[in-house]
Amino acid sequence: MINIVNLHAEVEEKKILKGLNLNVKAGEIHAIMGPNGSGKSTLASILAGKEDYTVTAGNVEFDGKDLLELSTEDRARQGLFLAFQYPIEIPGVSNVNFLKSALNEIREYRGEEQISAKDFLALVKEKSALVELDSKLASRSVNEGFSGGEKKRNEIFQMAMLNPKLAILDETDSGLDIDALRIVANGVNKLRSPKNAAIIITHYQRLLDYIIPDFVHVLYDGRIVKSGGKELALELEEKGYDWIKEELASNAE
């Protein structure tokens, strides 16, 4: 699905990613954990096409294509979705209206027919019910005046609407209450299929009780420094990151 090889990236001459490798296959869920500031959101932003970052080395293959060559919108149209760590508010732009345009532009790109008003409404109804997002919220301005948890739920609603091949969730669990966490996890699980994949960035193993990952990775100082199964998340929860830093230091000697 996506193969990231030796990715180096910087912003304003600050090196953030320093040779990151990650290979995610269709049907898999990968969790990425790691200390604050290690580069997790930067990785997500680069994959989504944010131009603030400069890729200085490495490459990313997404579904057989050179991802870094594609514009942000074409990445989305190819089936990549990023749920933002900090979803922004866009006053005056209606959530459902823009989603309808987005959906139709995606369909046009894929040579598919435009969605009818009726089918679109049915889809909104189905997907907002899935993430238990109040239909009033669904039609309001994008995230404007939404609570932190509502913003996160709106991200998952949009993900459900667009049905991506690869979903990247950047700390979608933070700021969610227990019920919302279950709802969001449920939304992700419903989309799970042998054809789709997800990368889940989180600080808490709690989410991974609901969304069982196939692999857990530790991103530290711009690199994946450790990978394992779901038990790695439990170990991190218990012991923190110091032991990994120590391991790295002793390996370097």
Add this chain to the structure above:
Amino acid sequence: MENISKIQAFASKFKETNLAFTPTSIADAKNTLLHLDFPTTKTEFWKYTRLAKLAQLRLNQEKIRENEQVVAPLTDNGIVRITNGYITSFSKEIAGLTITPFSKCSEQQLSLIGKKADLKQNIFLALNTLYSQEGLFIEVEENAQIEGVFQLLFHAHGENCFAPFRVFIHVKKGSAFKLIQQFTASGEHLFSLPIVEYLVEENARISCDKLQMENASSFLLCEDYSIQKRNSTVLLNTFSISGAWVRNNSSFLIEGENCETNLNGAYLLKDLQHLDNHTIVDHIAPHCNSNELYKGILSGKSTGVFNGKVFVRPNAQKISAFQSNANVLLSDDASVNSKPELEIYANDVKCSHGSTTGQLDENAVFYLRARGLSEKSARSLITQAFIAEVVDKVEQKEVRDFIKNKLVELHDWTN
């Protein structure tokens, strides 16, 4: 040869009017044009708007009697067409409305015109007073609730034409009136100078949408003067959609208690367009509310000016006055000068003003693109949303839709 002033040279081909509003109006106008000249940018009121290009024009007043339609009227409730300052088609009869050309007005009616406007200081008012060949007096009968929207279609046509026109709208006690003023132009070097006065009596209400859609070589100077009596409401929305050079001087005198005054403006400027909105809201009476919201988007090498003055006189206690101007610059070469001003002489009042100028939120653009929207759609959605706040102040849906469609058409937005 005698040394004549720029304004005299400018007016050399104009025809003096046969209309006189007051016994002294003609003499006062002549005197003003004799003693004042085109203001320069050293004059505070014209600091950011140059008049040099306008002053160089040598214009005629060309009488046109046939109609030319550039933009279709929105409804057919009642339409008066004014071409080059001459009435070219008259409205059908509408219950509750009396529409009279100045030439047929009573002395009592004419005596109401030009009362609060300062003819001695303002050369454009003087030009309008001395050279308007025709004018229109609109009277809304007491307690009449006029249905639908009435339209004044101002059109300038030809080459090197000067189109002054004067309108007086008397909204009598307890009545309600909705009006659209549409400004269009076809041809080159046209200067339209429509001046509209509103006298809004007790418990009366007027809403007016001005749609400015002139062309790439036209000059449009609109002056609006409103006087409000007790419990009256005025809503004026100004949409500057096209036109090379537009200046709006809007002045609101709130004489009676419990009045509502709402002024909104939206402008979308591109290429070399220049727009200057000057507003004055003068609170004389207590217990009134005024709200002012102007928003603009500027691209290309366009320039915008906002100058909003709010006066709160000593007697105007317990009023609230809000004023805001927000601008988005889409190019490095576009610029805005924004100056909201408050002068408060009463102590128990709620007032605020603010002005912002910035770029389009690039994070918002990225967010929408990350959902699959093209960059163009993303930008146009965000700019439309910015302006929509003003468009939504328009009361009639057909007018809102018209403005939105016009903006889509002219500014290459995706719908």
